[in-house]
Amino acid sequence: MAYLEFRNIQLKYDQRLIFSGFNLEIEQHEKVLFCAPSGRGKTSLVKMLLGFVVPDQGQISVAGVTLTGETVNSIRSQICYVSQDADIPKGIVRDVFAAVFKFQVNRHLNYQEAVLCDWLETMALPQDTLEKNVDALSGGERQRLAVILGILLDRDIWILDEITTGLDLTLKTKMVELLLSYDKTILVVSHDDIYQNRGLREVSW
Template sequence: MACIEYRDIELKFEERTIFTKFNLAINKNEKILLCAPSGRGKTSLVKMLMGFIIPDSGEIIVDGIPLSGKTVNQIRSKISYVSQDADIPKGIVSDVFRDVFKFQINRQLNYQEKILSDWLEKMLLPQETLNKNVDSLSGGERQRLALILGILLDREIWILDEITTGLDQELKKKIVELLLNDDKTILVVSHDDIYQNRGLREVSW
């Protein structure tokens, strides 16, 4: 059984057709690179998986569970979604991370600030980042923090939506190697050629 299935998905925005009878099956721990020109629905595809966009028809199934209003929270609990917008809560970085791991859904995770400190080092962020306000950080710094948060949440499915935007080549390579060697099911949305020849299955339309 596939980990993720899109079955006969149809989606329109106003009068523009985005998907017609779109089908895709993704196996557990498979790494997928979604390839399509701008405006063809790459981000819409992953937002449908999160339940943020509802297809006009068709079905999305995750681990055998059909996505619906009743199951959307259960399915979201399986997914870490990291976007180029680096949408993380406001506040002092150390407090933000601590608060996220106080949520009921995350309490079983073994979070310690030392773990966050180690990841700051891996992502080439100074330790004083812990004491800074999220609003004072650059876009690239927030992007890396959002990625660290996604990693520490340890969900079984990762959605990475243009996460290398604005990063230098050395850091891009480091992040890509780190992520693609992990035992996770990963969907990547990117125009960056850093993902080429990395063993991802390219899905285009």
């Protein structure tokens, strides 16, 4: 049995058929790049894994557990989702990070602000970013913070949804090389050529 499975998925939006009889198996620690054209449901597919989009038909399973209303929170706790919008809580960056690691699901992690400071340097963010309000940061800065948060949460499955927008070539290359070096199951949604020739399995439909 594959680590992640999409079985006989069907999905419609406004009577438009997005998926019909879609099947996909992904092994643990495999790195996959979704290559479908715009409007073909790439983001919808990864959001199905999180339970944010519910297919009209079919089943999704993670590590042998079928995604249902009863299992969705447990499955979400295994996934880090970083999107183009970099949806991180509002507030002062230092306080936001501290609060996230106080959540029950994250309390087992040994969060230290000093480690966050090291990551700010790695991601070419100034140390005074800690004192700034999330709303005052640029899109690229928020994206890098969201990636740092995902790394520190150390979950088994990473979903990277158009995370290189707003970054220059040097930064995006550094970020992609870093993320792909981790021994995680990684699902990438992107139109960026930066992911080409990096050993990802390309899945298209």
